[in-house]
């Protein structure tokens with residue numbers, strides 16, 4: 505089976521003169537296509553003219569696209585995925601508007617609303633075309649790019665969902681100006697993740713621009729989004745397993761604990777913040793196991809800190825280990841966790857030493873609690889030399905000393 509969809513970058517998507525949306529929706533000789541707009545309340549709050557603009561847009565381009573009903577505003581953030589009522593609201597709107605499989609649901613919002621509306625679209629009539637219009641850094645760089653949708657259930661992230669490629673993804677950079685500081689930087693955690701498993705040069709770019717990125721440098725952020733989205737697309741198109749039939753999921757590096765932490769914190773942590781902690785944890789673990797060189801270990805932790813992420817929350821304790829089993833169940837097959845043997849060098853492991861993970865958590869806790877900089881830690885760590893087998897043993901000891909010695 506092959507499939508194809510377009511990912512575009514634009515500004516002012518609903519400006520009357522911007523023909524991107526009409527061009528993506530129109531089909532020659534098929535008359536105007538029906539579209540139902542689902543809008544994230546957070547977007548509506550910060551861009552109150554978006555509904556009127558979309559309606560004006562459809563009037564202007566009525567030969568190609570018509571709005572089948574007034575736009576539906578849904579709750580933004582994880583509530584959209586935690587409360588099944590929102591799926592029902594979208595299903596009802598689809599039914600009332602008389603959409604068919606050749607019509608479009610267009611979801612405007614963050615990753616959560618896009619995941620929820622995408623699931624509703626994929627299950628109405630067994631699949632209505634979905635146009636994703638992501639409005640956060642994380643959604644433009646990652647969540648909206650791939651072929652997955654879903655909602656949370658039974659306290660588990662993305663427990664219900666489908667694989668369903670979108671019709672198109674339209675990234676409008678202008679939406680990003682109104683993001684909170686937390687949501688602005690959260691998406692960069694996913695960029696760090698994909699850079700670590702796929703592109704060492706891109707990691708270098710993020711490293712060099714960590715300051716400007718955290719200070720809302722739009723130019724640097726546009727590059728991050730573009731490169732992150734491109735790497736995701738390359739993975740889906742060329743990775744050989746777009747629908748995740750195997751056990752391996754390189755783009756879920758750092759996610760086994762991140763998904764669990766989101767749940768354990770009652771979603772106080774947003775997805776990107778949880779991913780930053782998940783990356784830190786797996787980085788420390790790989791270093792402790794003697795898989796990852798110290799230099800890379802330092803660079804990764806430094807970049808996360810320089811972007812402004814906190815790498816410890818009180819909920820990061822033994823209960824996070826439950827995330828390993830949940831991750832395995834979600835993936836299917838044997839446990840497969842992605843670790844790093846270097847920046848840009850992923851490696852899979854099938855066993856995780858839980859006691860070792862707890863040591864890593866303890867180390868992170870001590871480090872954050874005492875506000876010790878990693879430079880101080882490092883100065884206590886002797887250079888590791890010798891063959892790999894020896895290095896593992898020495899690293900373990902050094903690491904344990906570092907924990908005890910703080």
Ligand SMILES: NC(=O)c1ccc[n+]([C@@H]2O[C@H](COP(=O)([O-])OP(=O)(O)OC[C@H]3O[C@@H](n4cnc5c(N)ncnc54)[C@H](O)[C@@H]3O)[C@@H](O)[C@H]2O)c1
Pocket residue numbers: 544545546547550579580581582585613614615616617619639640641642643646647648650651652653654661679680681682683684687690691774775776
């Ligand atoms: N399907 C996938 O492949 C995939 C991949 C990664 C993440 N995700 C999911 O994405 C979700 C996280 O998405 P997110 O980081 O975009 O956060 P989010 O969707 O939770 O949105 C965060 C907040 O920003 C608001 N918002 C959205 N756009 C805005 C704008 N332009 N201006 C001001 N406020 C705005 C929302 O209303 C919400 O309050 C998680 O549920 C995660 O599991 C899915």
Ligand SMILES: [Zn+2]
Pocket residue numbers: 694759775779
């Ligand atoms: Zn993610």
